[in-house]
Amino acid sequence: MKIRLIKDKVIGTGMLTFSILAVSMVLLIGIGLYWRSLPILQHHSIWELISSSTWRPLKGEFGFLSFIMGTLWVTGMSIAIAVPLCLLVAIYLSEYAPIRFKNFFLPLVNILAGIPPVIYGVWGVFFIVPLVQHYIAPSFVDFSTGFTVLSGGIVLAVMIFPLIVSIIVEVLQTIPKELKEASLSLGATKWETIKKVILKKAMPGIIAAIVLAISRAFGETIAVLMVCGNVPISPKSIFDPAYPLPALLANNFGEMMSVPLYDAALMFSAFSLFVIILIFNIISRVILQKIEVKNA
Amino acid sequence: MTQTPHISVKDLNVHIGDNHLLKNININIPDKSVTSIIGPSGCGKTTLLKSFNRLLDDIPGVNISGSVLVDGENIYNAQAEVTHIRKKMGLLAQRPFPLPMSIYDNIAYGPRIHGTKSKKELNELVQHYLQAVGLWEEVKNRLNGSATALSIGQQQRLCLARGLAVEPEIILGDESTSALDPISTKTIEDLLIKLKENYTIVLVTHILRQARRVSDYIIFVYMGQIIEFGPTEEVLLNPKEELTKEYVKGFIS
Ligand SMILES: Nc1ncnc2c1ncn2[C@@H]1O[C@H](COP(=O)(O)OP(=O)(O)OP(=O)(O)O)[C@@H](O)[C@H]1O
Ligand SMILES: [Mg+2]
Secondary structure (H helix, E strand, C coil): CHHHHHHHHHHHHHHHHHHHHHHHHHHHHHHHHHHHCHHHHHHCCHHHHHHCCCEEHHHCEECCHHHHHHHHHHHHHHHHHHHHHHHHHHHHHHHHCCHHHHHHHHHHHHHHHHCCHHHHHHHHHHHHHHHHHHHHHHHCCCCCCCCCHHHHHHHHHHHHHHHHHHHHHHHHHCCCHHHHHHHHHCCCCHHHHHHHHHHHHHHHHHHHHHHHHHHHHHHCCHHHHHHCECCCCCCCCCCCCECCHHHHHHHHCCCCCCCCCHHHHHHHHHHHHHHHHHHHHHHHHHHHHHHHHHHC | CCCCEEEEEEEEEEEECCEEEEEEEEEEEECCCEEEEECCCCCCHHHHHHHCCCCCCCCCCEEEEEEEEECCEECCCCCCCHHHHHHCEEEECCCCCCCCCEHHHHHHHHHHHCCCCCHHHHHHHHHHHHHHCCCHHHHHHHCCCEHHHCCHHHHHHHHHHHHHCCCCCEEEEECCCCCCCHHHHHHHHHHHHHHCCCCEEEEECCCHHHHHHHCCEEEEEECCEEEEEEEHHHHHHCCCCHHHHHHHHHHHC
16 A cells, blocks of 8 residues: 555656756756857857858858848748648548548658658759759749759758648547537538638647647758758848758868857857747747637 | 328438448438437447438448438438538537537537628527527626536537527437436436427437437337337337337336
């Protein structure tokens, strides 16, 4: 009798400890990054660093705006492509597709999720970049190398596609059949039911899926590094090249460390990425909470 | 049966995959009365009920033959419009499933779909049907609140009101009180008895006392077949078939 209660206590405290540990890990990473970027923060204010787009490390000028904008553009692009597509695919798979097709297709999607990013990068370079260069860009701009925001967006979209689709299908599957029947039996069509009831009920889950995907897209490195062009200038259109923060880090880490403040600058870029993702997650948490309260 | 049938089932057979769930169903459901479907678990009561508003259509591997005539029109006809058929019947499920929206929008959902746009008309509809199920006084100050915040009994009445708001002719109930406390159950039962003046009501129930309290006719189903159909007292107190006798045995004694 006593032993059971003690076990209960021990397990309870144990889990609490590990939860706190996991959370403080995030905090520790944040503090670590900040601490390592202190040297550059002693020479320039944070605002100076993130509002300037002059990147001349050799002259001691470190402006991160182009990289931050590059990150936002490429991630935004990938979400703009992936989300509508994923929603349609997930709705089709869970509501319309014959079971056999679904059982065949879903595992395939999950295989896609397991392909290493560098392979998406190679595929992007040999397939998407020429496609953008020769077929898409000429209809909009005079000249493009194909190494653009758009190419990065497409490659990233394909990469996060399986994650979003499989989570949304999972979420749609948890909607009780009776809820669907309630709407249908009122004379609603299948599409009205999906739009007004099922998607509404599933909205928190769908948003969570997208948030997860965006967080992943923000930090994706190898693929964007290979297809975005890596030019440190803020993109003005989707046919301009971009230089996202993760690419900056991966390209330069370990090199040119002899340049003064360079390592602190890179640490600061990591810190910026960390903060962007953190802010993004907090905002989406708040939105989620609002929706959940409304739909209960 | 002196009354004209409202739902007329002819040679209905339902298969799902290799399972023969409903076998040669022939039944006339009388107009403006309460008919209860009783029978042991898994005998096909829910399946029979769902066949009346074509909710079986979407089940993978389902095969339906025969006909179900509602107001003389075969709902399984290729030309029959499924939304139109379903609109004719309100469904009250085993547990309440409020739509993920406010109390007001739950009631207004059906009318909106069928084209009612005027705010004033919707307001009247919402009030009218909430009053019809005796929920108005309880919720009139929180119409914009979430429907899931209501108690289970209130939710079930809300679902009934939601079904009534599309002006059906028929109410289908599948063990609609099984999740409710005795008082809520009584409220729903009384409502159904009141509603039968204007609606044809078909209920699935496990509770023979309830079948006796509310229904005029009883259908006894066993292993996918209709064994007996007749006025309530006859089937419950004086069954003709051996199987029915066996099933209602506990009730008579
Ligand atoms: N989607 C389905 N696929 C395959 N078999 C099904 C499906 N739905 C129901 N069945 C089977 O059909 C039979 C009848 O089911 P039904 O739900 O109509 O029974 P019921 O009389 O309503 O039972 P209960 O009183 O337990 O609700 C059962 O044997 C059930 O397993
Ligand atoms: Mg049932």
